[in-house]
Amino acid sequence: MNAGKTPKGVKTKDRIVESAIKLMNAKGIARTTLVEVCAASGVAQGTxxxxxxxxxxxxxxxxxxxxxxxxxxxxxxxxxxxxxKLNKVLNFQMDYYEKKGKAVVAQILGNEFIPLQGDSLIEKLLPIRAFVSGIISEGQETGVFSDRNSAEKDSIVLMALILTYSYMWIRDKTDNPLKEIAGSHINDIIEQLILK
Amino acid sequence: MNAGKTPKGVKTKDRIVESAIKLMNAKGIARTTLVEVCAASGVAQGTxxxxxxxxxxxxxxxxxxxxxxxxxxxxxxxxxxxxxKLNKVLNFQMDYYEKKGKAVVAQILGNEFIPLQGDSLIEKLLPIRAFVSGIISEGQETGVFSDRNSAEKDSIVLMALILTYSYMWIRDKTDNPLKEIAGSHINDIIEQLILK
Amino acid sequence: MNAGKTPKGVKTKDRIVESAIKLMNAKGIARTTLVEVCAASGVAQGTxxxxxxxxxxxxxxxxxxxxxxxxxxxxxxxxxxxxxKLNKVLNFQMDYYEKKGKAVVAQILGNEFIPLQGDSLIEKLLPIRAFVSGIISEGQETGVFSDRNSAEKDSIVLMALILTYSYMWIRDKTDNPLKEIAGSHINDIIEQLILK
Amino acid sequence: MNAGKTPKGVKTKDRIVESAIKLMNAKGIARTTLVEVCAASGVAQGTxxxxxxxxxxxxxxxxxxxxxxxxxxxxxxxxxxxxxKLNKVLNFQMDYYEKKGKAVVAQILGNEFIPLQGDSLIEKLLPIRAFVSGIISEGQETGVFSDRNSAEKDSIVLMALILTYSYMWIRDKTDNPLKEIAGSHINDIIEQLILK
DNA sequence: GATGAATGAGATTTCATTCAT
DNA sequence: AATGAATGAAATCTCATTCAT
Structure with missing residues (x-):
């Protein structure tokens, strides 16, 4: 397995990976087959x-x-x-979704639920919550955030809102941006639950 | 497709569905095969x-x-x-998920994002939020619930938590029940955000 | 097998036969399945x-x-x-096709070629040629038809023309009736080959 | 579908096609199964x-x-x-059918009436008539063929005979070759209708 | 007369993988 | 580096038929 060394090899490998991601997003990981990945990337199965x-x-x-x-x-x-940091992370996430588009985000989030290959590798895809939790902890220690609730719980509320508004945004027939739909509510929650 | 008409037929169909759910939870949906489902429910494949x-x-x-x-x-x-009502609905939802098992719930929730065929049948699966929103409105009108936030926003927070904790529960390798994972937090939020 | 005796039974049997004919015409005999016939006639397979x-x-x-x-x-x-008689038979055949319509005739003729269930029962469907041959024989005996060629050969030429013009008529994009396309040529052939 | 590229692949594909034709002629197309074709050509079903x-x-x-x-x-x-040319084309056609076998020819001719999918690919299979018509025209111009009937009509008669005798040959239970069944009659017609 | 339950044999198709070139 | 040949196990699906009700 000393492949993907030459420029050409790198390119081919990238193409395969790219097709695989697209398909996994489109149909769920467990339902994506090698045959399809190869067809989509225009590569022989042997390759x-x-x-x-x-x-x-x-x-x-x-x-x-x-x-x-x-x-x-x-x-x-x-x-x-x-x-x-809190604002930037949450905004980053929403911008990121907006950039990828409804269809793709739908798949990303849907795949969060849809059965995996048995391992929880996907878990690593969303380290955001841990990151958000860390930020809140930091804020609680420096005294700018309330410690009425644990940092973990607060982070969960925030991520839950992002998840749910994303869901609503995806279903939304109009072209209202995600940030506009979710923005003020998230700010309310930050004020009411997290800030001192 | 004139099947499942007689009592016997209904029973058989139920048995197949039951076996299917059990297997899907045990090994994941995509890895559950028709052969296994038939074997488990004791019917021929033709059946x-x-x-x-x-x-x-x-x-x-x-x-x-x-x-x-x-x-x-x-x-x-x-x-x-x-x-x-609020407590019952939220608890029912969690009990219900618990009863169905992780794999099936994963599919249900995943389908919220990735409609399997584009039909809106699935849409009907989650009328809960509207229902919860109605309950909160009622509580605000009768003066037992705070009206600091709109009923709609509050209902979104609650559903978001259910959604997110379900996600965490599905991912959870231990056998901790959903209610245990989510219960106290949801109560906290009801107290802090919704009750007067 | 004492079925199809009551009025209701006759009706059901007819419905099955009708659906079967339709399907056999549409897909060829060998490709028509019992399952489809039952579905098309709205009858249980047991029936x-x-x-x-x-x-x-x-x-x-x-x-x-x-x-x-x-x-x-x-x-x-x-x-x-x-x-x-000759004229009437040939005209009857063309009228018959015209009445059934291009699609159906296409299937009837196509099925003449397309593989059977192993027996040549279908053969009986087209006893016309033998009949035509008999008519020509009769004409030769009574001296109104030429006996330069055998009655059998002449009958084949006539049936061949019907077959081929039917084929052309089926392919024809315009709405010209079969008789108009084939008529004069068939008359020519009768004059040139068959009449004394 | 990148198959049949190497000499070995071409050979294998040919072998499969050949076995398929043989089996279809032997037992009818609809009754020839993939399993048998694979067995007969010595390849795995996957192949x-x-x-x-x-x-x-x-x-x-x-x-x-x-x-x-x-x-x-x-x-x-x-x-x-x-x-x-006329003789060669007609003979070639008959030899060709003989070589392919009854079942396959039945399918070819049947498809003339029942296009398998509506594409006009099949249409191209029978450009013979136009070709024959051209030959007769040429003969009429050079004066060796009679112009009592139009070249088109004469070509139709010839093609009609081929079609009809092929039909009879396909139905024929004996092993009489197509040429023997049709040959003399076609010659008669050429003499009586087409030659001067 | 009619239905729907149930079957089992066999058909088609999919898929991850190995290998020679 | 890349291909296409080839596989075999296992999956899905079809179908004619029998039977109890």
Missing amino acids: FYHYFKSINDILYEILRIEGEELLFFYEIIIDNSPLE | FYHYFKSINDILYEILRIEGEELLFFYEIIIDNSPLE | FYHYFKSINDILYEILRIEGEELLFFYEIIIDNSPLE | FYHYFKSINDILYEILRIEGEELLFFYEIIIDNSPLE
Whole structure:
């Protein structure tokens, strides 16, 4: 398995990964087959095995990439105040969804529920909540956030709102942006539950 | 498709559905095969097709049954006080999920985002929020609930929590019941946001 | 097998036969299944076996009916002169096709070629050629028809023309009637080959 | 579907097609199963699907091949005299049918009436009539053929005979070759109708 | 007369994987 | 690096038929 070294190889591997992501989003992970991935990326099935040990192997690759993207963002905002960070993370998430579009987000979120390959690797895709929880903790320690509830619980409320408004946004027939639908309510909740 | 007409037929169909749910929860939906379902319910494969058009068809059947059961419940609790009703609905929902099992609930919720075929049948599955919103309105009018936030917003928070805790419960490797994971937090939120 | 005796039974049997004919015309005999026939006629599969011993059994029934229709016509024209009879038979055939319509005739003729259930029962559907041959023989004996060629060969030429013009008529995008397309040519051939 | 690219692949695909034709002629198309075809050609069932999309797909392949072979033949005989050409085309057609076998020819001709899918691919299978008509025209111009009837009408008679004798040959339980059944009659007609 | 339950054999199709080139 | 050949196990689905009611 010393594949994906030459520029051409890298390109091919990328193409396969890309097709795989698209299909997994479209049909759910467990329902995406190797045959389809190869057809979609215009590659022979044999070629697939040149780059990946098995159909499961490609999952790891995909999760690695997603994780990297998120980590990159988290590093950038590390120096802000807790409240700023909180706002930035939540906004980042909504912008991110808006950018990807309703259909894709629907699939991403749907796949959160839809049965996996048995392992919880996908879990790693959404480290946001832990991150948000950390921010709230920090705010509680520095005294700007209320500690009436645990940081964990508060983070769950916020993520829950994002999830639910995303759901409503996806179902929404008009073109109202996600931020507009969710924004003020999230701010209310921050004020009423989290800020001192 | 003239199946499931006689008492015997109904029984057989139920047995198949039951076995299917059990297996899907045990090994995941995508990995549950028709052969296994038939073996588990003790019918020939041909018999399966006497009752269902295809392997996917049984999923729809399962989801359809959900919807019917939920509607039935709503009618029953109509005479309680707003707070009682609120508690009953939320608890019912959690009990219900617990009873169905993680895999099936995952599919139900996942389908909220990824409609399997584009029909709006699934849409009907979650009329709960409107129902909860109605209950809160009623409580605000009778003065037992706070009107700091709109009934709609409050109902969204509650449903968001159910959704999110269900998600966490599905992912949870231990056997902690949903109610235990979500219960106290939901009560906190009712106290802090909704009750006067 | 004492079925189809009561008025209701006759009706049901007719409905099954009718659906079977329609389907066999539409998809070819060998490709028509009992399941489809029952679905099309709105009858349970068990009911089918109330009237027919097997899937093949219905074929006999159908052929018997067709045969009766044709024989009835032949009897009517028995007193005409050979030339009149010849004209009447050929015209009857074309009128018959015109009445059934292009799609149906296409299926009837197509099915003449398309593989059967192994027996040549269908053969009986087209006793016309033998009949035409008989008419020509008669004409040759009474001296009004030429005997340069055998009656059999001449009858083949005529049937071949009907077959081929039917084919062209079916393909024809305009609404020209079959008789108009084929008529004069068939008359030419009768004059040039058959009449003295 | 990247199959049949290497010499080995071509060979395998040919072997499958060949076995299929043989079996279809032996037992009828509708009764020939994929399992048998695979067994007869010595490939795994999976291999079949490497080359064909479905069991029906192979029929199209067979018909497509016909068309190509016919066109190829027409180009070859372009330099002969009209009468020679006429004889060669008609004989070629009959030899060709003989070589393919009754079941396959039945399917080819049946499809003339019942297009399997509505595409006009099949249409191309019978450009013979136009070709024959051209030959007769040429003969009329050079004065070797009679112009009592139009070239078109004469070509129709000839094609009609081929069609009808093919039909009779297909039905014929004995093993009499098509040429023997049709040959002398076609010659008679050429003499009596077409030659000067 | 009619239905629907039930079957089992066999048909088609899918899919992850291995291998020679 | 990439392909296409080939596989075999297992999955889905079809169908004619029997039977109890």
